[in-house]
Each structure stands twice: as structure tokens, then as C-alpha cells.
Amino acid sequence: xxxxxxxxxxxxxxxxxxxxxxxxxxxxxxxxxxxxxxxxxxxxxxxxxxxxxxxxxxxxxxxxxxxxxxxxxxxxxxxxxxxxxxxxxxxxxxxxxxxxxxxxxxxxxxxxxxxxxxxxxxxxxxxxxxxxxxxxxxxxxxxxxxxxxxxxxxxxxxxxxxxxxxxxxxxxxxxxxxxxxxxxxxxxxxxxxxxxxxxxxxxxxxxxxxxxxxxxxxxxxxxxxxxxxxxxxxxxxxxxxxxxxxxxxxxxxxxxxxxxxxxxxxxxxxxxxxxxxxxxxxxxxxxxxxxxxxxxxxxxxxxxxxxxxxxxxxxxxxxxxxxxxxxxxxxxxxxxxxxxxxxxxxxxxxxxxxxxxxxxxxxxxxxxxx
Numbered sequence: 001x002x003x004x005x006x007x008x009x010x011x012x013x014x015x016x017x018x019x020x021x022x023x024x025x026x027x028x029x030x031x032x033x034x035x036x037x038x039x040x041x042x043x044x045x046x047x048x049x050x051x052x053x054x055x056x057x058x059x060x061x062x063x064x065x066x067x068x069x070x071x072x073x074x075x076x077x078x079x080x081x082x083x084x085x086x087x088x089x090x091x092x093x094x095x096x097x098x099x100x101x102x103x104x105x106x107x108x109x110x111x112x113x114x115x116x117x118x119x120x121x122x123x124x125x126x127x128x129x130x131x132x133x134x135x136x137x138x139x140x141x142x143x144x145x146x147x148x149x150x151x152x153x154x155x156x157x158x159x160x161x162x163x164x165x166x167x168x169x170x171x172x173x174x175x176x177x178x179x180x181x182x183x184x185x186x187x188x189x190x191x192x193x194x195x196x197x198x199x200x201x202x203x204x205x206x207x208x209x210x211x212x213x214x215x216x217x218x219x220x221x222x223x224x225x226x227x228x229x230x231x232x233x234x235x236x237x238x239x240x241x242x243x244x245x246x247x248x249x250x251x252x253x254x255x256x257x258x259x260x261x262x263x264x265x266x267x268x269x270x271x272x273x274x275x276x277x278x279x280x281x282x283x284x285x286x287x288x289x290x291x292x293x294x295x296x297x298x299x300x301x302x303x304x305x306x307x308x309x310x311x312x313x314x315x316x317x318x319x320x321x322x323x324x325x326x327x328x329x330x331x332x333x334x335x336x337x338x339x340x341x342x343x344x345x346x347x348x349x350x351x352x353x354x355x356x357x358x359x360x361x362x363x364x365x366x367x368x369x370x
Contacts, residue, residue: 007152007159045097105167118295119240256292296361
């Protein structure tokens with residue numbers, strides 16, 4: 001399920017230039033369209049949490065995935081700006097809804113199996129993104145935009161056919177179903193959401209601005225400017241596959257602290273390194289650290305006592321993903337006045353705060369201790 005969600009996001013990336021050209025969008029108009037995607041995502045996450053608490057993550061994730069499935073085809077067929085904006089809004093909302101509910105189902109599996117699997121699931125999301133982006137351009141060039149959309153939809157449907165029968169059933173009991181659903185009144189889920197936010201802001205900054213930093217400020221040739229993000233993504237994906245074993249051995253608190261130290265070191269390297277090579281190494285080290293920060297936070301908020309996993313996760317995902325969807329635009333504005341070196345150096349302060357907040361990650365191990 002994570003692979004399918006990531007694959008669709010990766011498949012969308014190579015369609016963006018064709019999408020903009022077809023509708024005649026300027027860079028500013030394309031930016032607004034991407035903002036519509038972000039708004040759809042952020043608005044959908046709390047709703048997904050409510051539905052999840054009422055009906056269980058299994059039913060809601062299946063429904064969200066089935067509605068998400070035709071989105072690439074609809075985006076490809078959209079021929080007016082207003083229709084495209086509606087489809088992009090739904091695309092972002094359904095992606096986010098599926099994201100919240102499959103994370104909630106992962107928490108349910110961790111409780112049953114008494115071991116960590118959240119980081120591995122996020123690794124499959126990253127792997128799906130790499131596959132979607134890697135093969136998307138080739139498919140578009142050989143089969144055209146519609147052929148690419150159809151092929152991606154068929155493959156995503158196969159992922160769902162494999163995943164659906166294996167989802168753990170977590171339908172709420174009668175008492176749980178009739179509990180009043182509301183936003184958490186206690187600070188803990190919001191604080192864990194801030195951990196997710198401070199983990200995702202550097203991820204969004206590296207995703208959106210590392211190539212421009214290497215090219216414009218460090219003078220790297222355009223053909224090599226993407227290596228910073230590539231190094232970050234490769235190290236992050238690799239470490240996510242190992243992260244569950246590390247967390248099972250060391251616990252959520254210690255693992256989060258190690259990740260925060262690596263993230264701090266990598267971002268500081270990226271901002272202050274005297275050579276291009278060491279800057280890229282810095283991005284790779286940051287990827288090692290950031291890799292498991294969000295999965296641990298999601299496991300922790302999903303295990304909070306007295307709180308439905310979907311509600312806690314909707315808080316954490318809404319705060320966390322705003323770090324990718326909203327913060328990079330503010331970072332771009334600041335970089336116009338300061339350059340990117342001070343930005344990445346300054347971002348290294350966020351993992352310091354995460355390090356100090358790490359004791360809350362003990363809830364990630366609540367059902368595996370003893």
C-alpha cells in the first residue's frame with residue numbers, strides 16, 4: 001500500500017512539465033496549482049482521521065486507495081485550468097487520506113506483531129517514488145502521457161490487489177465507534193506533531209532547493225546538481241529498511257536521538273562544507289538521520305493511550321506534511337536575501353529540538369516492552 005502511494009507520487013513528477021504545457025501555465029500559475037495540491041492534502045488529513053476512528057483504517061484506506069487509483073488518468077485528460085485544479089485538489093486530498101490510514105494500519109500491525117515495521121513501510125513509499133519517477137519519463141516518451149497514465153494505473157491496481165487481502169482488520173468495537181470524536185485536548189499529540197514538522201522541514205528544503213543551491217551558489221554543472229538530493233534520497237531509503245531493526249534493538253528514544261544527531265551533522269555539513277563533495281556527503285548524512293524520525297513519531301502518536309490512532313496520526317501528518325508543502329516556499333523567500341548556505345546551517349537547529357523532545361518517543365515502544 002505504501003509502495004502504491006509512493007509510486008503514484010513519483011509518477012506525477014515527470015508529468016508536471018507536460019501538464020503545465022498542455023494548460024499553458026506559467027511558473028507562477030503552476031506554483032498555484034501545486035499549492036492547490038497541498039491545500040487538498042492538509043484539509044483531507046483531519047477528515048481521514050475522523051473516518052478512521054469511526055470505521056477503522058482497513059475500510060477507509062481501501063476506499064481512499066480505490067478513489068485515488070484513477071487520478072493520474074483524470075489529470076492527463078483534464079483540458080481546462082478549472083477542471084485541472086479540481087482534479088489536483090482531489091489528487092492531493094486522496095493521497096493524504098490514504099497516507100493517514102495506511103500509517104494507522106501500520107500501527108495496528110505493530111501492536112499485533114510486537115515489533116516495528118513503520119520505517120520499512122516508509123522505505124517502500126520512498127522506493128515507490130523512485131520507481132514512479134524513474135520509469136515515468138521513459139513511459140511518457142514511448143507511450144505518450146495517456147499511455148503512461150494507463151500503465152501506471154494498471155500497475156498501481158496490481159499493488160492494491162496484493163495489498164488489500166493482507167491488511168489487518170481494525171474495525172472499532174461498539175464502544176470505540178460511539179466515542180465522541182474531536183481534536184486532542186492534551187498537548188502530547190501536538191508536540192509529537194511538532195517533532196514530525198521539524199523532521200520534515202529539512203526534508204522539504206533538501207527536496208526543493210538542494211539542486212539550486214549546488215548549481216547557483218556552489219557552481220556545480222546542471223547535470224550534476226541533482227546529486228545532492230539523489231544522495232539524500234538513496235541514504236534515506238536505505239536506512240529506512242534498516243530502521244525497524246535498529247528501533248527494536250535500541251528503542252524509540254535512543255534511535256530518535258541518534259537520528260537527530262546525524263541530521264544535525266548532515267545539515268551543518270551541507271551548509272558549511274568547503275567543497276561540493278563534502279556538501280553532497282552532508283546531504284547523504286542528513287538522509288540517514290531524517291530517514292527514521294518521522295516513522296518513529298508516527299508510531300509514537302499512534303500508540304498514545306486513550307487516543308484513536310487515526311486522530312493522533314491526522315494531527316501528526318497535518319503538522320508534519322506542512323513542513324514539506326508549505327515551509328519550502330518560505331525558505332525560498334528567505335534564500336533570496338540570505339543565500340542557501342545560511343538556510344541549511346540554520347535548519348540544523350531543528351534536529352537539536354527533536355533531540356530534546358526525544359523522550360516522548362517512548363510511546364513508539366509501548367506495546368513491545370516486556
